[in-house]
Amino acid sequence: MFEQSEYRETIRENVEEGYPILQLRATDADSPSNANIRYRFVGDSATVARAAFEVDPRSGLITTRGSVDREANEHYTLQVEANDQGKDPGPRSANVKVFITVLDENDNVPQFSEKRYVVAVKEDVRPHSEILRVSAVDRDKDSNAAVHYNIISGNSRGQFSIDSVTGEIQVVAPLDYESEREYTLRVRAQDNGRPPLSNNTGIVSVQVTDVNDNPPIFVSTPFQASVLESAPVGSSILHIQAIDTDSGDNARLEYRLTGTSSDTPFVINSATGWVTVSSILDRESVEHYFFGVEARDYGMPPLSATASVTITVMDVNDNRPEFLQKEYYSRLNEDAVVGTSVVTVTAVDRDVNSAVTYQITGGNTRNRFAISTAGGLDYEDQMTYTLAITAKDNGIPQKSDTTYVEVNVNDVNDNAPQFLSPRYQGTVSEDAPPFTSVLQISATDRDAHANGRVQYTFQNGEDGDGDFTIEPTSGIVRTFRRLDRESVPFYELTAYAVDRGVPPQKTPVHIQVTVLDVNDNAPVFPADDFEVLVKENSAVGSVVAQITATDPDEGANAQIMYQIVEGNIPEIFQMDIFSGELTSLIDLDYESRNEYVIVVQATSAPLVSRATVRIKLLDQNDNEPTLQHFQIIFNNFVSNRSNSFPSGVIGRVPAHDPDVSDRLYYTIDREHCRELNPIYSDSSLLSTWIKISSDQNRLFYSVINPQQSV
Numbered sequence: 261m262f263e264q265s266e267y268r269e270t271i272r273e274n275v276e277e278g279y280p281i282l283q284l285r286a287t288d289a290d291s292p293s294n295a296n297i298r299y300r301f302v303g304d305s306a307t308v309a310r311a312a313f314e315v316d317p318r319s320g321l322i323t324t325r326g327s328v329d330r331e332a333n334e335h336y337t338l339q340v341e342a343n344d345q346g347k348d349p350g351p352r353s354a355n356v357k358v359f360i361t362v363l364d365e366n367d368n369v370p371q372f373s374e375k376r377y378v379v380a381v382k383e384d385v386r387p388h389s390e391i392l393r394v395s396a397v398d399r400d401k402d403s404n405a406a407v408h409y410n411i412i413s414g415n416s417r418g419q420f421s422i423d424s425v426t427g428e429i430q431v432v433a434p435l436d437y438e439s440e441r442e443y444t445l446r447v448r449a450q451d452n453g454r455p456p457l458s459n460n461t462g463i464v465s466v467q468v469t470d471v472n473d474n475p476p477i478f479v480s481t482p483f484q485a486s487v488l489e490s491a492p493v494g495s496s497i498l499h500i501q502a503i504d505t506d507s508g509d510n511a512r513l514e515y516r517l518t519g520t521s522s523d524t525p526f527v528i529n530s531a532t533g534w535v536t537v538s539s540i541l542d543r544e545s546v547e548h549y550f551f552g553v554e555a556r557d558y559g560m561p562p563l564s565a566t567a568s569v570t571i572t573v574m575d576v577n578d579n580r581p582e583f584l585q586k587e588y589y590s591r592l593n594e595d596a597v598v599g600t601s602v603v604t605v606t607a608v609d610r611d612v613n614s615a616v617t618y619q620i621t622g623g624n625t626r627n628r629f630a631i632s633t634a635g636g637l638d639y640e641d642q643m644t645y646t647l648a649i650t651a652k653d654n655g656i657p658q659k660s661d662t663t664y665v666e667v668n669v670n671d672v673n674d675n676a677p678q679f680l681s682p683r684y685q686g687t688v689s690e691d692a693p694p695f696t697s698v699l700q701i702s703a704t705d706r707d708a709h710a711n712g713r714v715q716y717t718f719q720n721g722e723d724g725d726g727d728f729t730i731e732p733t734s735g736i737v738r739t740f741r742r743l744d745r746e747s748v749p750f751y752e753l754t755a756y757a758v759d760r761g762v763p764p765q766k767t768p769v770h771i772q773v774t775v776l777d778v779n780d781n782a783p784v785f786p787a788d789d790f791e792v793l794v795k796e797n798s799a800v801g802s803v804v805a806q807i808t809a810t811d812p813d814e815g816a817n818a819q820i821m822y823q824i825v826e827g828n829i830p831e832i833f834q835m836d837i838f839s840g841e842l843t844s845l846i847d848l849d850y851e852s853r854n855e856y857v858i859v860v861q862a863t864s865a866p867l868v869s870r871a872t873v874r875i876k877l878l879d880q881n882d883n884e885p886t887l888q889h890f891q892i893i894f895n896n897f898v899s900n901r902s903n904s905f906p907s908g909v910i911g912r913v914p915a916h917d918p919d920v921s922d923r924l925y926y927t928i929d930r931e932h933c934r935e936l937n938p939i940y941s942d943s944s945l946l947s948t949w950i951k952i953s954s955d956q957n958r959l960f961y962s963v964i965n966p967q968q969s970v
Contacts, residue, residue, distance in 0.1 A: 262286045262342060262356040270361045273330040281313070284320035286342035286354060294346035302355065303339035313360070315340060328362055331399045336360040364401035366453025372396045377464040383437040384471045394427040394462055396449035404453040412460060414445040420466070422447065429464065437470040438505040472510035472559025476502040481567035483553070485535070489543040490576045497526075500533035502555035502565060510559040518552035518566065526571065528553065535569070543573040580659030581607040581616045581651040588665040593672050596637060602629065603665055607651030615654045621662065622648030629667070639671035640706045673711040673761025677703040683770045686737065690745040691778045698728070698773055701735040703757035711761040718755055728773070730755055737771065745775040746812040779817035782867035783809035785860075789872040792842070796850035796877045805842040807835070807873060809862035819864060826859035833875070835860060842875075850877040851918050885917035885924055 262284065269282045288295035299320045301309040312333070314325040320342070338358040345351050372394065379392040398405040408424040419433040420443070429445075447462035478501070485498035504511040514530045525539040526549065533555075549571040556564035583605060590603045609616050618631045623646045628637055631649075645667040652660040679701065686699035705712040716735040723729065728751070729740045737755070753771040758764050785807070792805040811818040822840040824833060833856070834843050840862075856875040861868055892911030915924055 261288070261354055264356070266356060267358040268361075269358070270363055271324070271328065272363045273328050273365045274367055275324055275328060277324055277326060279324040280321055281324065281360065282322045282358060284315070284322065284340055284342075284356070284358070286320065286356075288344045290344065290346060294344055294348075296345040298343050298345060300341055300343070301338060302341040305336070305338055308333075309336065309338045312336065313338065322358065322360075330362040330364050330401070331368065334362050336362070364404055366400055366404040366451060366455070366457060368399040368404075369457045370396040370398040370407045370449035370451055370459045372447075372449060372459065372462045375461075375463070377462070378467065379464070380467045380469050381431065381435065382471055383435045383468050384473060385431050385435060387432055387434065388430050390428050390430050391466065392429045392464060394422070394429065394447055394449075394464065396427070396459060396462070398451045398457075400451065400453065404451055406452040407449050408452070409462075410448050410450075412446050412448045414443055414464075419443070420445060435468050437468045437507070438474060440468065442467050470507040470510055472506055472557065472561070472563060474505045474510075475563035476504045476513055476555040476557055476565045478502045478555065478565060478567045483567060483569045484572070485570075486572045486574050487537065487541065488574050488576055489541045491537050491541060493537050493539060495537045496534045497537060497571065498535040498569070500528060500535060500553050500555075500567075500569070502533070502567075504557050504563075506557065506559065510557055512558045513555050514558070516554050516556075517569075518554050520551045524549065524551060526551075535571075541573050543575045547573055549573070575611055575614070577611060577614075577653055577657060577659055579609055579611045579614070579653075581609040581614075581653050581661050583607045583649075583651060583661050583663040586663055588663065590665065591668045591670070592637070593670045602667055605649050605651075605663055605665065607661055607663075609653050611653065616651050617654065619650050619652065620647050621650040622646075623664075637669050638674075639669050640675065640708070643669050643671075645669070671708050671711065673707055673759065673763070673765060675706040675711070675759075676765040677705045677714045677757035677759055677767045679703045679757060679767065679769045681769075683772070685772045685774070687774045687776050688739060688743065689776045689778060690743045691780065692739055692743065694739055694741050695729075696739045698737045698739065699771070701730075701737065701755055701757075701769060701771065703735075703767065703769075705757075705759045705765075707759065707761060711759055713760045714757050715760075716755055716757055718753065723753060727751065728753060737773075743775050745777050745814075746781060748775065750774045777814045777817050779813055779864060779867065781812045781817075781864075783811045783820045783862035783864050783869045785809045785862065785869060785871035787871065789874070791874045791876055793876050793878055794844075794848065796848050796880050797882055798844055798848055800845065800847055801843055803841045804833075804844050804848075805873075805875070806840055807842060807860055807871075808840045809869060809871075811864050813864070817864065821863045823861050823863070824858050825861045825870065827857050832856060833858065848877055850879040850920075851883065853877070854879075879920055881919050883918040885915050887913065887915045890914050 263286070267282055267284065271279070271281055284299060286297055288297055298317045299315050300317060301315060310325065312325055312328055313322055313336070315322050336359070338360065339355055340358055341353050341355050343351050343353040373396065377392055377394055381391050385391070394409060396407050396409070398407050409422050409427045410424060411420060411422050417433065419431060419435065420429055421432045422429050443466040445464040445466065446460065447464055448458050448460050449462060450456050450458035483498060483500060487495070487497045491497065500515055502513055504513060515528050515533045516530060517526070517528050525537060525541055526535050527538045528535050551569055552566050553569050554564055554566045556562050584607070588603045588605060592600065592602060605618065607616050607618070620629055620631065625642055625645065628642070628645065629647055647665040647667065648662055649665055650660050650662045652658050680703065684699055684701050688696060688698045701716060703714050705714050715732045716730050717732060718728070718730055727740055727743060728737055730737050751773040753773065754768050755771055756766045756768050758766040792807070794804040798804050807822065809820055811820055821837050822835050823837060824835050832844070832846055834845055835841070854877045858873050858875065859870055860873055861870045890913070913926060915926070917924055
């Protein structure tokens with residue numbers, strides 16, 4: 261017998277396997293052999309019960325067998341049997357019903373009713389109009405199944421809103437098909453569970469449909485075109501083009517001309533917008549046409565736009581230019597400036613607004629003439645020109661007429677003399693006699709008669725301070741006096757070629773005259789008599805001095821050779837013949853001889869110069885001082901009150917140093933001196949004698965008296 265007539269229990273879904281739910285208890289009053297109770301599921305619900313639960317056959321504890329899902333089965337009605345396993349007369353059993361309710365857990369995500377929602381909306385839909393309702397279902401229960409919605413992407417411009425409870429989507433800002441034709445919104449569905457679960461896969465495609473809300477727009481306005489008056493009928497001359505940002509029939513356009521009359525020679529294709537010629541054009545009658553054009557769409561209601569059209573009829577060349585004269589005559593000087601007017605020729609073209617151009621087509625030798633501007637004339641090149649002038653219009657085909665102009669040129673002095681060389685160079689020896697020919701210059705003048713006759717001259721002291729002269733007719737440059745290369749080695753002269761025109765023209769030319777050297781200067785020493793200081797004990801063979809002379813000549817004429825010609829006996833010094841370096845051949849000793857006097861000679865054959873050189877030796881400290889043997893004896897009178905020496909000079913040490921520049925310093929070598937002490941204190945001692953002597957350059961002193969020597 262069970263302790264209760266029925267059992268009721270609740271559990272959370274998704275509890276773990278083996279979770280204890282309910283403890284069943286049955287009792288049996290028989291003896292233990294007939295009271296061995298076993299529990300099991302029985303009845304029609306046994307199969308369902310065993311899928312989710314398990315009852316312990318001995319203890320009667322009901323536990324979970326697998327996953328319990330409330331959404332699969334919220335209520336279980338189980339029938340459990342307790343069997344005593346008796347033997348005699350047989351087993352007996354009892355049944356009890358167990359009611360288990362599964363409590364909800366938030367374990368299900370809301371699911372949208374469709375994978376993708378698609379809605380078409382006209383672009384002129386009124387704000388706050390509902391366009392779509394999304395729906396999501398949550399299999400959970402109560403608040404776990406309560407779903408609310410929000411838009412999480414695709415609504416960057418804020419043109420849509422969604423009711424969080426109903427899922428109703430509204431348009432809250434105006435739509436524009438021409439700006440954006442489709443919006444893809446991502447919608448989130450989220451339950452109220454703790455924690456909440458959400459689904460972000462809701463996609464709403466809002467497709468904006470067009471309405472006729474945009475009028476046509478012309479590509480450019482006003483429209484302008486040009487057409488030849490000879491254009492054939494049917495020629496396309498202008499493409500009128502407009503665009504409509506709507507779609508379909510709302511964007512399909514038709515064109516028509518406005519403001520035209522019955523004699524307007526143009527029509528327009530209503531579909532393509534091409535304007536064509538509909539009748540013969542005549543520019544001389546009408547040059548410009550002004551009318552309008554309208555573009556209209558097929559929307560309901562239709563919208564339209566207008567623009568202005570200007571068509572210019574261009575002339576065709578059906579008349580040729582004609583000169584007013586067949587011949588022209590003129591005369592001018594050859595120095596006429598560029599651009600001087602020679603003659604004016606005129607041609608007339610009967611075409612409307614015809615542009616006539618002029619061109620010299622013959623006789624323009626070296627391109628001396630041009631229409632409106634002229635190149636420089638030159639009588640020397642050509643004295644007479646016969647020009648052919650052609651007038652051309654700008655028509656197609658081009659037409660023309662020709663006239664002739666004869667131009668006679670008068671000579672003027674417009675050419676300066678021209679030298680055959682841009683500069684001249686010449687040489688002359690400095691010992692050349694006056695009026696020696698140096699060089700010849702030459703110039704020509706292209707002018708005629710007196711304008712072309714040339715003379716030569718130096719002007720304004722440009723002839724080297726009168727050192728040169730030039731022959732006026734031949735151009736020969738000559739020396740005017742003897743030259744001195746050492747004073748002026750070269751001359752930079754400027755000569756002029758002058759014609760006899762009025763006014764005359766002249767041309768300068770640069771002349772360089774180089775004066776060639778001759779050996780006319782002897783070498784020069786710095787002085788006739790000078791000193792050279794040399795240290796004594798200079799190494800034998802060392803350079804003790806360098807004696808040089810200068811020669812104002814150049815090249816081989818300035819080559820100098822040196823030698824000692826006096827005072828070098830016996831041979832004490834040697835002089836390099838080319839460099840003038842003076843070397844010693846003996847060991848020089850100031851104490852033996854402190855000065856030498858020699859005479860040197862510089863030769864630039866055949867010219868020579870001499871100079872006396874006094875070589876003075878500089879003393880060096882190369883000798884030790886000497887101190888000969890000497891004695892200084894003096895007497896000291898001693899009284900009973902004093903035993904000190906009197907002050908004052910008692911003698912002079914006779915030391916000597918052969919070096920004249922040395923200064924001697926004296927000290928007493930106390931290491932080799934004996935101390936002087938009073939020997940007698942007896943008042944009977946009348947005097948003491950001091951003796952100072954030297955030995956090997958060291959001083960000694962001693963005390964002596966007539967009776968005893970120390």
